[in-house]
Amino acid sequence: MHGFDPSFEARSAEFLGFFYLALALMNATASLYLWQAGKDKIKVWFNLGGVAFTNVLGWLSLSMLCVILAAAAMGGIPPKLPGWFIRNANAALTGNPGAIVYTLATTALLIIAYYWRRFFVKPVVAWTLFNASLLLMGLAMTNRPFWEIVAKPDNVPIVALVFLLGFFTWLATYKSVTNDDRAVEGLPPLEKDDDEKVLVWPDLVYTELICMIAITALLLIWAILLKAPLEEPASAVKTPNPSKAPWYFLGLQEMLVYYDPWMAGVVLPSLVIVGLMAIPYLDFNKKGNGYYTISQRRFAYIIFQVGFLELWVTLIVLGTFLRGPNWNFFGPFEEWDAHKVLVLNNIDLSQILWNDIFGTSVPTVTSDMGTFDSLLVVLKREWLGLLSVALYFIVLPPLLATTVFRKFFIKMGFVRYMTMVTLLLFMASLPIKMALRWAFNLKYIVAIPEFFFNI
Amino acid sequence: MASLGEIIRNSQIWKSVFRHPAPLDRRNRVVVMLTNFFLHLHPVSVKKQGIALSYTWCMGGVTFFLFLVETITGVLLMFYYRPTLEWAYHDILDLRDVTSLGILREIHRWGAHAMVITVWLHMYRVFLTGSYKPPREFNWVVGVILLLLTLLLSFTGYLLPWDQLAIWAITVGSNMARATPILGNEGPGQQLLSIGSIDMITNASDARFALLGARFVGEETLNRFYILHCIAIPLVVAFLLAIHFWRVRKDGGISGPL
Structure with a gap:
């Protein structure tokens, strides 16, 4: 199909020869072990003319199949998908x-x-x-x-x-x-x-x-x-x-x-490390030690x-x-085509709010505004996103403490409980953002590029 | 008639080096653990199930061994490799094509990948057996720092061959630092650090600049990563390893059911 790399087929066939040989050896060892350990009589799959076809013979036949595959691969005709x-x-x-x-x-x-x-x-x-x-x-x-x-x-x-x-x-x-x-x-x-x-x-x-x-x-x-x-050699231009x-x-x-670099590259990795370190101090379960x-x-x-x-x-x-x-996403059997163009029309929550729901244009910060004025515009523009994030991190923890995490809250106390829930909420935010992206093409819940603050 | 082995073992030289007779009987197998520098890290006896391979997976030990392999091959490579724009790539090219024992670079690189994997598996095992639970909480914390340092060791070493793979991987990786909150040139809160209208955090003074020693991956970065890779991080790792091992002993040895 792709004839322009003559060495590929030879190299893959050579590798596969040894690969299948290793597989054959592996299964032969397994059947030898089962036989030696006396585990071959446990399960007689079916009788073949008086000879019991046990699991040992089963793995041994797989081993022989692998030898045949190895021979085919070494002969340059490895079986294909x-x-x-x-x-x-x-x-x-x-x-x-x-x-x-x-x-x-x-x-x-x-x-x-x-x-x-x-x-x-x-x-x-x-x-x-x-x-x-x-x-x-x-x-x-x-x-x-x-x-x-x-x-x-x-x-x-x-x-x-x-x-x-x-x-x-x-x-x-x-x-x-x-x-x-x-x-x-x-x-x-x-x-x-x-x-x-x-x-x-x-x-x-x-x-x-x-x-x-x-x-x-x-x-x-x-x-x-x-x-x-x-x-x-390294080249800064290529x-x-x-x-x-x-x-x-x-x-x-x-x-x-799904996230801007400040979240994906700094905040979330730091929280992974902090969260790992916090595990022994959050896990109050005394069982399962050792x-x-x-x-x-x-x-x-x-x-x-x-x-x-x-x-x-x-x-x-x-x-x-x-x-x-x-x-771009490529399937495991797909050529990596650098010219493949995938149209992505991701939109922010504020765009959905102002354009689709209010039917007006999104308020914008102009260059002649001072810091205070632009902050006001940003707040007006992003209030829904900011509110959702605030609800997520401020309202959810007490809500969970009175419902699903009731026992946790009672046993852990306020500080440990809040630490655990905040870490879990950050962890859950990634699948949530994934789902929002897939379902609504949502880019940012809070989009404040003026202050590099996009969530 | 004494055998040659006995003559050697009874000589003054042998006895001066090994402070105990050969560990052939129970008494000397205890003594050897107490008197040998390299073995005194261990206790004298352990619970049999605690050292079962199916329980420990030996991943902590393998990670430490890989650290030693990386140290030895790394020191040998340092004799050959020069961390400058002029020579870095050529020295690696020579290691690949002409230098005797150039295979040291392969061992070093695959050893590094293997170490990242084994340190994750070690963490995995310690979590799944609940071995971070009291009294071992703090040693888990030390372990997490060691895991992070292992990744940083590998990351800083990634730049040294100075090929396309190296500088672009480091560029992609270090671009994140630009977005550090407050301290990054393109991070949220970046405007907070300013005097009047003078911005304190620019692309020549932010977190990324501190990491790279320049505004992009260049000669200063190579020098910085070389020193981090060969001296700074290994020293911290060695220090933390000592604490990690000491705490394993002090917190009750290899974990097991209480």
């Missing part, structure tokens, strides 16, 4: 509405994963999903736009991050579910069951040594296989499009779509996961993989 899949994925995710689809889909996935966690923590389910996502990624790697963005050296860590977070979230949830089930039966958490003490030498220092060696080996292999990026911050700040850069649990600290758990997985990590993934030239 079907055309209808790419077309539909692109159609669903093209243009700036794509950010809506992406955000809603990731949110839905996280909610499903949380709500049905008892299903997803089953090793066989997790292993199946892990294999499925890796196979899907392997198929997608034959698509040039996907390959170019995922295989970019500085983006490799984010792919690793996504899989690592998936694994560790699964592990923590698995342990939490076990502990929560034990708590229902009146048993202590698993971590408490074993009070045995061991000497640090050798039990801990050897583990540390092995970790150090493993990390060193990993770094060396990574460094040999992947060159650190080095682009053209602005790349898109210009992106380092990947770990791309969640903040993505917030620039062991994995979800049901004993549901509120803290959900708030943290919304902040970390939803508002931090998924925004980074969005900013890295799906934002192209002019920070």
Whole structure:
């Protein structure tokens, strides 16, 4: 389809050969483990002419399928994603509405994963999903736009991050579910069951040594296989499009779509840091200290996961993989076209108020006005926005204290309660602004460009 | 007939370096933890479940190890790299193409990315096990500062190769400082700091200028970020790491159910 990069297909096929081999090895190891541990008889899927087709044979056949895929890839014909899949994925995710689809889909996935966690923590389910996502990624790697963005050296860590977070979230949830089930039966958490003490030498220092060696080996292999990026020499006149911050700040850069730099780049990141530091002083729940649990600290758990997985990590993934030239949204299989123009008619709340509701023109500050006079005009123009923001931060906290957060308010006292609610309101302001933008094309709730004060 | 190992271990030199016999029996495995400088960070014994990999994920330890890797490879790279407009890019180019052990740059860069990931995972684990709860509240605060400093270390290092990727990432990142309330040239409340009609906060005196040492990313910025990256931030990190580790011990060791 895109024949002008002759090296792409060869490079992707070479990579995929080793990728599928690793997958085959992984599944072969899994079936070997199940067999050795005597776990193969637990579930006989069906009988095949007298031979029990157990889970061991199931994973072994997947392993053999991967060997065949590896052979195909090494032979230069890696299997590709079907055309209808790419077309539909692109159609669903093209243009700036794509950010809506992406955000809603990731949110839905996280909610499903949380709500049905008892299903997803089953090793066989997790292993199946892990294999499925890796196979899907392997198929997608034959698509040039996907390959170019995922295989970019500085983006490799984010792919690793996504899989690592998936694994560790699964592990923590698995342990939490076990502990929560034990708590229902009146048993202590698993971590408490074993009070045995061991000497640090050798039990801990050897583990540390092995970790150090493993990390060193990993770094060396990574460094040999992947060159650190080095682009053209710096030029102050040639602005790349898109210009992106380092990947770990791309969640903040993505917030620039909804907020001005003073909020997205200064106020909100500072509040993230302050909010993280405040957690131990706001969380008065004494349960769940030193062991994995979800049901004993549901509120803290959900708030943290919304902040970390939803508002931090998924925004980074969005900013890295799906934002192209002019920070437009591009689907994972879409060419980054710098000339793609998306018409955005975002309007401020004051414009809606004065133009659409009052049917007059928006009051404007003229250059001959003094500071006081312009302030008056600004107040008259922006009163609705200022009022909404004030209501949000001043009226909501006491309202919540008498309703949903009643217990919190009584237990926390005024200062701690206000700190928590203010932090939560700031956190919630991002999804609120996203929703307002998507629903009403709303740009600013308060727009005072005269004083660089836009919310 | 004593074996060679025994002869070495019984020599005066060996005994003067290691202040204890080989940790082969229970007594000496205790003694080694108390008398060895590098090991005395640890307690003598720990709860078995507290050090289970499935519980700790070893992410704090891995982050510290990566910090050491970054320090060692970073010092070695400093011998070669000159932070000037004239040489910065060329030195990195040479590291890539001709210098022996130029792979140090790859290790340094991937190690930095890995460190950002492992420090997040460490925070994730500490949160999910509720290990920030009393008496460990303050150590969590220290940890959050260390996490922020890890990001800043990576951010300041991002500029040093002085290629397009570097200066535009830093330009995009530092443009935010322009919008700092009151102290930024384009931040809300910027007009508050003025004497009569003279504006105190201009593009040559605001928060962004303080960060860059200039009105745009240039030679002064390279010098500033180089010193922040190689000296200032690592010193603060080393200081806070000492506190972080000391507090782990003082607050009751690796966390576990009460």
